[in-house]
Amino acid sequence: MAAPPVPPRHVAIVMDGNGRWAQRRFLPRLAGHKQGVESLRRCVRACAQRGIGVLTVFAFSSENWNRPAEEVSGLMELLAKALTREVPQLSQEGVRLHFVGARAGLSDKVRAGLELAQSQTAHNTRLVLNVCFNYGGRWDIAQAAAQLAARGVPITEESLDRALALAHVPDPDLLIRTGGEMRLSNFLLWQAAYAELYFSERLWPDFDEAALDEALAAYHARERRFGQTSEQVQACA
Numbered sequence: 001m002a003a004p005p006v007p008p009r010h011v012a013i014v015m016d017g018n019g020r021w022a023q024r025r026f027l028p029r030l031a032g033h034k035q036g037v038e039s040l041r042r043c044v045r046a047c048a049q050r051g052i053g054v055l056t057v058f059a060f061s062s063e064n065w066n067r068p069a070e071e072v073s074g075l076m077e078l079l080a081k082a083l084t085r086e087v088p089q090l091s092q093e094g095v096r097l098h099f100v101g102a103r104a105g106l107s108d109k110v111r112a113g114l115e116l117a118q119s120q121t122a123h124n125t126r127l128v129l130n131v132c133f134n135y136g137g138r139w140d141i142a143q144a145a146a147q148l149a150a151r152g153v154p155i156t157e158e159s160l161d162r163a164l165a166l167a168h169v170p171d172p173d174l175l176i177r178t179g180g181e182m183r184l185s186n187f188l189l190w191q192a193a194y195a196e197l198y199f200s201e202r203l204w205p206d207f208d209e210a211a212l213d214e215a216l217a218a219y220h221a222r223e224r225r226f227g228q229t230s231e232q233v234q235a236c237a
């Protein structure tokens, strides 16, 4: 019998479609975001069960500040509540949380919640969950370059890579976007250089274990060539 395929080390997800999920049910958009939190909880568990070591999710982009003030404050409130409610259970399941993104612009309450969740889960080793919040790929590249410049370190691919906000994990192998749009929307611009891209029509609250398995099956069917020819890849397999 053939050995089971090796799971991707790192899966990244643009969790898109919460608003449409709610609107289709004549509910306020925030109800979709709440359901999105449920979907994330299920997805984290499913990834851990499948041996995926790192999950990075896009929860709030630098550009999402442009949404109506009511939605933005609702999202901030939802994050603060989710942190107090979910962290103990996530920690029990061996999840280590990292919040990736600019802290500037976040309220003291949200900021304190993020720091506490990180320190409370710092000892866990089963799955690293990076939550990109107030994050943009351009912000990350610019902050990394600014850090290096301030320290007088020459900017190379390696030094920049080490100064980026996701330096603690390998680059994503698989990048999933739900909700049907086929764009990155400023997510992982640097790190996704060689990620396999997978677009799902499912709205994020509907993205269940079966949908994850479909994405993983599509990933396993790809040939990752990293610039080589197919013959070279086959010869090394």
Ligand code: IPE
Pocket: 015, 016, 017, 018, 019, 020, 021, 059, 060, 061, 064, 075, 179
């Ligand atoms: C993604 O869902 C979540 C956030 C951007 C916070 P959306 O809110 O973008 O959902 P749609 O795209 O409007 O359906």
Ligand code: IPE
Pocket: 014, 015, 016, 017, 058, 059, 060, 061, 064, 181, 183, 185
């Ligand atoms: C990307 O979704 C950001 C998150 C999922 C957090 P958006 O819904 O904000 O992306 P655009 O605006 O359609 O590109």
Ligand code: MG
Pocket: 016, 017, 018, 179
């Ligand atoms: Mg959207």
